[in-house]
Amino acid sequence: MATISFLGAAQEVTGSCHLLRASGIGRILLDCGLPQGGDAVERQGDEPFAFNPREIDAVILSHAHLDHSGCLPRLVHEGFHGPIFCTPATAELLGIMLGDAAGLYERDLERENLRRRRRGLEPMPPTYTRADVERVLQLCEPHEYEERFALSDSASVTFHDAGHILGSAIVEVVFNEQGREKVLVFSGDIGKRDRVLMNDPALLERADLVLMEGTYGNRDHRPLGDTLVQLEGLLKDAWRRGGNVVIPAFAVGRTQELLFYLGQLAQENRLDPWQVILDSPMAISITHVYDRWLKSLDCAGIKPLCAGHQTLLREFIPRLQLCVSTEDSMAINSIQRGAIIIAGSGMCTGGRIRHHFKQRIWDRRNMVIFVGFQARGTLGRALVDGAKRITLFGDEYIVSAGIETLGGFSAHAGQTELVDWISHFRTGPRVALVHGEPQALDGLADRLWREKKIRAEVPQKGESWVF
Ligand code: ZN
Numbered sequence: 001m002a003t004i005s006f007l008g009a010a011q012e013v014t015g016s017c018h019l020l021r022a023s024g025i026g027r028i029l030l031d032c033g034l035p036q037g038g039d040a041v042e043r044q045g046d047e048p049f050a051f052n053p054r055e056i057d058a059v060i061l062s063h064a065h066l067d068h069s070g071c072l073p074r075l076v077h078e079g080f081h082g083p084i085f086c087t088p089a090t091a092e093l094l095g096i097m098l099g100d101a102a103g104l105y106e107r108d109l110e111r112e113n114l115r116r117r118r119r120g121l122e123p124m125p126p127t128y129t130r131a132d133v134e135r136v137l138q139l140c141e142p143h144e145y146e147e148r149f150a151l152s153d154s155a156s157v158t159f160h161d162a163g164h165i166l167g168s169a170i171v172e173v174v175f176n177e178q179g180r181e182k183v184l185v186f187s188g189d190i191g192k193r194d195r196v197l198m199n200d201p202a203l204l205e206r207a208d209l210v211l212m213e214g215t216y217g218n219r220d221h222r223p224l225g226d227t228l229v230q231l232e233g234l235l236k237d238a239w240r241r242g243g244n245v246v247i248p249a250f251a252v253g254r255t256q257e258l259l260f261y262l263g264q265l266a267q268e269n270r271l272d273p274w275q276v277i278l279d280s281p282m283a284i285s286i287t288h289v290y291d292r293w294l295k296s297l298d299c300a301g302i303k304p305l306c307a308g309h310q311t312l313l314r315e316f317i318p319r320l321q322l323c324v325s326t327e328d329s330m331a332i333n334s335i336q337r338g339a340i341i342i343a344g345s346g347m348c349t350g351g352r353i354r355h356h357f358k359q360r361i362w363d364r365r366n367m368v369i370f371v372g373f374q375a376r377g378t379l380g381r382a383l384v385d386g387a388k389r390i391t392l393f394g395d396e397y398i399v400s401a402g403i404e405t406l407g408g409f410s411a412h413a414g415q416t417e418l419v420d421w422i423s424h425f426r427t428g429p430r431v432a433l434v435h436g437e438p439q440a441l442d443g444l445a446d447r448l449w450r451e452k453k454i455r456a457e458v459p460q461k462g463e464s465w466v467f
Contacts, residue, residue: 347378
């Protein structure tokens with residue numbers, strides 16, 4: 001008998017983590033992600049693992065985003081020492097992402113402990129250190145897409161391209177149980193079709209159980225063409241107003257996509273002479289990784305890059321400025337107008353974006369453009385929902401800048417694409433909808449039943465299924 005336990009990303013979009021148990025393969029963790037919201041200390045310290053990390057035999061990691069990978073250092077710190085299977089690009093990205101997260105965590109922990117000392121409380125010990133991050137990277141065992149590799153004597157795993165971010169995978173686990181072959185498919189995050197840079201998500205046909213994400217389960221995105229027109233229009237508008245544009249962007253995926261479109265607009269002479277500033281050491285490192293892997297991406301949509309010597313960071317965008325040091329970042333404050341500032345974090349829970357808000361958000365000439373999903377409880381979500389005042393570093397700021405959202409840039413499949421993806425399975429699998437807020441997953445389940453007679457279930461956190 002095989003059991004799957006939904007330990008995270010059940011009726012929510014962060015903290016992806018599922019535990020697969022079956023005779024012959026042991027205990028396998030699918031993802032080990034970090035919940036979002038709060039600061040890095042709160043995120044790490046929130047909840048103990050629902051299992052003993054020492055008893056986990058292996059981790060299969062769908063992709064490098066922190067909400068899928070961010071608890072790996074703590075897992076190692078608490079005794080996990082098995083292999084972490086992932087694609088080669090994921091392993092490369094993971095080093096940058098976890099390194100960056102460790103820096104944030106150390107800083108937030110120091111601040112928290114200072115606060116505690118002032119109140120006469122004991123300091124909090126770290127839940128992991130940089131040595132644990134190093135250990136995670138050593139445990140990574142990379143496998144290419146479509147390469148079937150052994151998980152145990154009776155089980156194998158294959159990664160398929162999920163088209164979500166560089167290296168993202170749909171995970172297929174095939175194992176034998178009492179002479180019968182069973183297949184579990186874990187979608188990870190499924191990309192949107194026809195996106196620039198990324199290939200379309202792979203279609204699978206066979207499974208007994210499918211765990212499918214439903215971040216956008218209750219809606220479709222605006223068509224990308226409309227979004228590009230909207231982006232061009234917003235930038236024209238902001239240029240006329242004599243302001244600056246601040247874009248909170250996830251370092252992986254969204255930033256590179258955005259850079260591509262800004263470059264494309266510039267190449268077609270449709271961009272005013274903006275100074276494009278990438279103010280994120282992590283996004284810069286990650287864009288270098290994308291530049292190295294350009295040829296493995298979907299070259300059809302990015303011909304100027306795949307054909308010539310240009311890359312996202314080289315000669316494609318005029319007036320592109322990369323800010324690594326804090327001094328460079330602070331120097332941006334003196335720019336009066338004409339800057340597009342791309343900084344993290346994507347949901348504004350930390351990072352340099354909050355400093356740019358402090359400088360810009362109270363000025364009506366400026367504009368904030370959101371290009372990605374904003375989870376509940378984050379500053380980004382509050383702004384998208386129309387907050388008129390926000391608190392930054394203990395001070396209140398009035399939100400006067402224009403707040404805009406570009407829907408079509410999503411790295412996730414919309415409802416229709418999810419329905420289409422699951423409809424390719426020919427074996428009538430049991431379907432669990434994960435990685436979505438309740439109304440998104442319910443909306444998706446409703447449409448699957450109405451149109452396809454597929455009965456999809458929405459498990460609760462902590463629920464276990466035998467299959
Ligand atoms: Zn993701």
